[in-house]
Amino acid sequence: MESPVGLRERKKAATRQAVHEATLRLTVEHGFDHVTVEAVADAAGISRRTFSNYFTNKEDALLYGEEQHIRALVQSVRDRPAEESSWTALRAAVAQFAEHMSPPEREWAVRTRLAMRHPSLLARQLANHAALERDLADAVALRTGPSDAPPRPLVMAAAFLASVRIAMRIWIEEDESRGPGAVMDEILDEMGQRFT
Amino acid sequence: MESPVGLRERKKAATRQAVHEATLRLTVEHGFDHVTVEAVADAAGISRRTFSNYFTNKEDALLYGEEQHIRALVQSVRDRPAEESSWTALRAAVAQFAEHMSPPEREWAVRTRLAMRHPSLLARQLANHAALERDLADAVALRTGPSDAPPRPLVMAAAFLASVRIAMRIWIEEDESRGPGAVMDEILDEMGQRFT
DNA sequence: TGCGCAATGGGCAATTTTGCACATTGCGCA
DNA sequence: TGCGCAATGTGCAAAATTGCCCATTGCGCA
Known part of the structure; x- marks a missing residue:
């Protein structure tokens, strides 16, 4: 039933989802304007640079x-x-x-x-x-x-x-x-x- | 109080600890001989190859x-x-x-x-x-x-x-x-x- | 006894993540 | 009004992870 995707792709999907959810949570908590990319990256457990590899900006995330x-x-x-x-x-x-x-x-x-x-x-x-x-x-x-x-x-x-x-x-x-x-x-x- | 270690080192430490704990858990559950490196790697969320990058064998882990x-x-x-x-x-x-x-x-x-x-x-x-x-x-x-x-x-x-x-x-x-x-x-x- | 096979260890290249540098932007405050 | 500064986007090199490879080992079964 599940597609035989490799570990690499599964991890990317998980990270992307984690970044999205971190963005959503922080935005609800503090408001979109008061959330920095760095805070999102920290919450998602990645570096600020890696955030940019997944999304071009907060809105996309x-x-x-x-x-x-x-x-x-x-x-x-x-x-x-x-x-x-x-x-x-x-x-x-x-x-x-x-x-x-x-x-x-x-x-x-x-x-x-x-x-x-x-x-x-x-x-x-x-x-x-x-x-x-x-x-x-x-x-x-x-x-x-x-x-x-x-x-x-x-x-x-x-x-x-x-x-x-x-x-x-x-x-x-x-x-x-x-x-x-x-x-x-x-x-x-x-x-x-x-x-x- | 906490050392200002970078994200990289913190993640490596976390992964190493996760691999160790996965090894310990699986060994207690199934016995050391019945645990494969692959099973440990899966449980820890990494590839078999990456396991080798952290530990040379199960015993070390x-x-x-x-x-x-x-x-x-x-x-x-x-x-x-x-x-x-x-x-x-x-x-x-x-x-x-x-x-x-x-x-x-x-x-x-x-x-x-x-x-x-x-x-x-x-x-x-x-x-x-x-x-x-x-x-x-x-x-x-x-x-x-x-x-x-x-x-x-x-x-x-x-x-x-x-x-x-x-x-x-x-x-x-x-x-x-x-x-x-x-x-x-x-x-x-x-x-x-x-x-x- | 010898074959088959799973497990393992490690080389290697491709891909991803990180850290750092630098330019740009927008906003608050002097 | 203009300066200072934090936030951001991005290029680049180093480091880490993955996937694929193959040689070796040890064990069960024919």
Whole structure:
């Protein structure tokens, strides 16, 4: 089940993740502007120079987690069987996605939200989301084939992502009564009326 | 209070310690002969090749902890003020030594003892102890100056180390009613009648 | 008894991390 | 307003780690 990646790659991934989490933790604690690269490097157990080998700046390190999730979601959609309808593929992908959303992930989401008070961060986050929307639309367009008119995948991707964001927000804000999958299902049922 | 050692050296020390502890743990669990270098390296999170960069073989890795303690004790004796009598210096050094012996260290000592069932390990341990006795005798001889006849430091070192070993054994075997320092004091009081 | 094989030790090159130097930037305070 | 200074980004060489290699060793099993 696990890919036979070597020790080298596993260590790099672990370090990258550690740097990201250190950045997130320190940012939540002290605010983005009051966190130095050196402090992050210390917290992650690496040198300041090595930080630069992994990320070009603090923002990249902070947004890395979300970008990972984005990449995983897009890839998951691409990996759905070709015979699934686009909306079904999207729902299946996000369901698989939600499986990995346990309490620690919820904690991560909450903290990420807390860290995003900084304007430049919000800007980058918006850009990421726009890119995600574009990539998802591409994946959808590729899936349905050239039969669908150009605007259709864009609309579907936008609707889908809006649903996901709403569901995430609700899941974060309500107590842990339901898992993220249940919330996703409810919102996507509501939105999906027009796509199924 | 802490030395301003660089990140590099701190990481090397941490890795060396991790390898040692992995070796100790696996040896206690499976027996020295049933532990491969590869298993130790995996447990310590390094490659087999890197293991070789730290230790030439499993025995070195297993005995590293004890050898560290030995070196620390000898150095501690050397660092005692020159005006202290030899026996006083030895007692002071071992008292300082015992300060760092908390429950985790006790656990370490117990496990080390468990791991030492292997003949080749016992042989090396004996050799280490002999070397320790020699080094301590040298330190004592250096301290008292050339006034003392040659056999005297040897006797003192031997008596001292015998006391320490007895105290360690008692401390390990009795429940955790007393700290190691108290046991040391009792045994060394008994032995020291002839040296103070 | 001799083969097969896993474990080991170590050479070597590629890759990564570190430490250090230096230029640039942005901000607070004189 | 301009200086001082901390933070940052980056080039570079030294050091550390990894992966791959092969020769040697010792042990179990045919």
